[in-house]
Amino acid sequence: MDDRGSGRSGPPRPGGRPGGHPTANGGRDVSTDEETLARVALTWLAEPGTWSVHRLVDRLGPTRALDLLLDGGAPEETLRNTVAARCAAGDARAVAAEALARTDRLGARIVVPGDDEWPVRVGDLRRLRLPGAYRRVDVETAPPLCFWVRGSWPLAEAFDRSVAVVGARAATGYGTHVATELGYGLADRDWTVVSGGAFGIDAAAHRGALNAGGLTVAVLACGVDRPYPMGNAALFDRIADTGLLVSEWMPGADPLRPRFLIRNRVIAAGTLGTVLVEAAARSGATQTTHRALALDKPSMVVPGPVTSAMSVGAHETLREYPKARLVTGVAQVLEEVGRIGELAPVPRGPQQPVDLLDDDARAVVEALPRRGAVDVDVLAARAGVPVRTALRKLSMLEELALVLRRDDGYALAPPPARNAAAGRPRHAAAGRPATPDEP
Numbered sequence: 001m002d003d004r005g006s007g008r009s010g011p012p013r014p015g016g017r018p019g020g021h022p023t024a025n026g027g028r029d030v031s032t033d034e035e036t037l038a039r040v041a042l043t044w045l046a047e048p049g050t051w052s053v054h055r056l057v058d059r060l061g062p063t064r065a066l067d068l069l070l071d072g073g074a075p076e077e078t079l080r081n082t083v084a085a086r087c088a089a090g091d092a093r094a095v096a097a098e099a100l101a102r103t104d105r106l107g108a109r110i111v112v113p114g115d116d117e118w119p120v121r122v123g124d125l126r127r128l129r130l131p132g133a134y135r136r137v138d139v140e141t142a143p144p145l146c147f148w149v150r151g152s153w154p155l156a157e158a159f160d161r162s163v164a165v166v167g168a169r170a171a172t173g174y175g176t177h178v179a180t181e182l183g184y185g186l187a188d189r190d191w192t193v194v195s196g197g198a199f200g201i202d203a204a205a206h207r208g209a210l211n212a213g214g215l216t217v218a219v220l221a222c223g224v225d226r227p228y229p230m231g232n233a234a235l236f237d238r239i240a241d242t243g244l245l246v247s248e249w250m251p252g253a254d255p256l257r258p259r260f261l262i263r264n265r266v267i268a269a270g271t272l273g274t275v276l277v278e279a280a281a282r283s284g285a286t287q288t289t290h291r292a293l294a295l296d297k298p299s300m301v302v303p304g305p306v307t308s309a310m311s312v313g314a315h316e317t318l319r320e321y322p323k324a325r326l327v328t329g330v331a332q333v334l335e336e337v338g339r340i341g342e343l344a345p346v347p348r349g350p351q352q353p354v355d356l357l358d359d360d361a362r363a364v365v366e367a368l369p370r371r372g373a374v375d376v377d378v379l380a381a382r383a384g385v386p387v388r389t390a391l392r393k394l395s396m397l398e399e400l401a402l403v404l405r406r407d408d409g410y411a412l413a414p415p416p417a418r419n420a421a422a423g424r425p426r427h428a429a430a431g432r433p434a435t436p437d438e439p
Contacts, residue, residue, distance in 0.1 A: 054142035167201025167277035175278035185330030187214020273298030279313030
């Protein structure tokens with residue numbers, strides 16, 4: 001990646017940096033290794049985001065929390081049953097040790113809270129509460145215990161200036177185009193593009209960032225060694241080479257349906273803002289936006305055709321949530337997530353010479369016939385201005401090459417040659433809109 005505003009000049013290698021298993025990331029003391037192993041074991045015993053596990057770790061630390069759960073001391077019956085079921089399939093510490101060894105073999109690493117590259121913004125999940133939540137994936141939204149990371153960029157740096165671009169898997173050509181343009185434009189301005197690696201909008205945003213030579217992060221709902229969907233395998237390899245693959249699940253973990261919604265909370269919390277490009281009436285992408293809204297983070301929606309089923313969820317989000325902002329391009333996205341003063345330009349059409357005229361001069365121009373000439377007295381009457389005013393304005397309009405003086409009066413100046421590619425109307429030079437009867 002080129003060295004732009006943030007000083008990124010190329011991906012540093014992870015060796016020796018805090019975070020991860022000792023053989024992959026330099027030496028760590030024994031207690032730290034035990035805590036890392038305990039965090040991995042806890043993510044295997046209970047799905048990421050489980051609040052009761054998170055609170056135990058906060059209160060007791062990961063090692064003692066793991067001991068308590070393995071001794072049957074979980075504070076809730078549901079968690080006790082889950083732990084018992086998992087333990088029937090294997091020893092939690094042995095499973096964790098194998099996961100760490102497999103992480104080393106992949107050239108990946110473990111990142112835990114307290115490491116230099118831990119993305120502190122995910123701690124905002126401590127205050128995430130979704131109104132009306134009753135499903136587990138909407139209730140169990142605690143911060144992650146650890147991340148598996150594949151790729152060389154420090155995780156915290158990658159998330160520091162990041163925007164999530166999410167949307168439908170069954171994207172339309174319109175949505176794919178918009179997502180690609182957003183990914184390219186954000187990366188070209190040295191912002192990290194974060195998404196979920198799925199078909200459709202996610203893949204388009206990732207590819208846009210890669211095509212710009214920028215940084216992109218795919219947050220997965222499975223192990224970093226088996227990114228899903230497999231049809232995006234080549235894309236995931238490109239992301240791992242120049243960006244990051246990130247997951248809360250150990251290598252080999254399956255992409256189970258609930259895990260995609262569990263994963264979405266990390267995309268919403270870890271980034272500075274979320275852009276929803278396309279979403280059907282029932283779409284997991286809208287759940288990412290809802291989480292961002294609940295965290296009071298900039299939440300943006302790209303409008304689509306009102307006839308498109310793939311924009312129903314996006315439009316409903318705009319209707320239902322007053323804080324959701326409509327955006328149509330990179331400049332407006334950066335206005336929402338960027339520094340104070342980064343304002344998007346107001347969209348305007350091309351400026352015409354007539355736009356600079358005062359009211360009297362404009363009235364004179366509008367009073368001139370489309371064809372032929374007219375005497376100044378008649379012109380003044382049609383324009384509703386005194387003759388002397390009309391003469392003054394006509395003199396100025398001649399200097400601007402908008403009006404010609406002829407023997408039989410005044411006439412509009414002929415327009416420049418028609419630009420066929422742009423389809424300019426004949427009277428664009430005079431600033432007058434063409435009417436249906438004009439050739």
